[in-house]
Amino acid sequence: MDEAKESETKTTQKMPRLIQRMRRKPEEEGGERQGVDRRFAMDYMGASEFEWGALPRALKELRAAKLTGPIQITATTGEKIHFVGPEALIPSAAMLFEQALRPTEHERISRPLENPFIYETYTGRSSWNGRMAPERERFDAWWCIDHGRGFVLFKQKEDAETWLKCMKEVVILKMKEKRT
Numbered sequence: 001m002d003e004a005k006e007s008e009t010k011t012t013q014k015m016p017r018l019i020q021r022m023r024r025k026p027e028e029e030g031g032e033r034q035g036v037d038r039r040f041a042m043d044y045m046g047a048s049e050f051e052w053g054a055l056p057r058a059l060k061e062l063r064a065a066k067l068t069g070p071i072q073i074t075a076t077t078g079e080k081i082h083f084v085g086p087e088a089l090i091p092s093a094a095m096l097f098e099q100a101l102r103p104t105e106h107e108r109i110s111r112p113l114e115n116p117f118i119y120e121t122y123t124g125r126s127s128w129n130g131r132m133a134p135e136r137e138r139f140d141a142w143w144c145i146d147h148g149r150g151f152v153l154f155k156q157k158e159d160a161e162t163w164l165k166c167m168k169e170v171v172i173l174k175m176k177e178k179r180t
Contacts, residue, residue, distance in 0.1 A: 020045055021139045070084055
């Protein structure tokens with residue numbers, strides 16, 4: 001492997017640190033909102049996402065990137081997730097998914113800053129005590145908002161397609177606004 005390709009591979013296989021948990025909204029709840037806000041609710045994750053502008057920056061970066069997807073990623077346990085993002089980040093997404101499916105914290109090599117609750121969503125069990133996970137710990141999607149390394153994972157392929165459609169709608173709306 002040449003040096004440039006090896007460097008790119010090492011860069012793309014970093015464990016994501018900032019993961020925004022999301023839930024799908026019913027269509028009737030979207031209201032007047034545009035884009036992904038119309039169809040997905042963001043779980044409050046702390047100051048960096050909501051107070052320091054990490055979400056708008058991450059969305060802007062994701063819109064500027066050449067997106068691929070939805071691409072299905074299958075874990076060694078057989079669970080499936082659907083990726084949307086730059087193709088070079090698929091290894092990082094697969095690493096996040098594989099690690100998050102491990103039942104206990106000490107079995108994970110690395111982890112995001114906040115628990116993404118992927119294990120709870122896929123198994124219905126708490127990663128801390130093995131009991132039933134409450135509904136508040138189950139999500140539909142996970143958005144990596146690390147600077148320059150954004151991608152989104154979806155439990156359902158339809159949600160991934162909806163995300164892509166919402167992103168395109170906003171771009172089309174902005175283009176129409178510029179023309180008028």
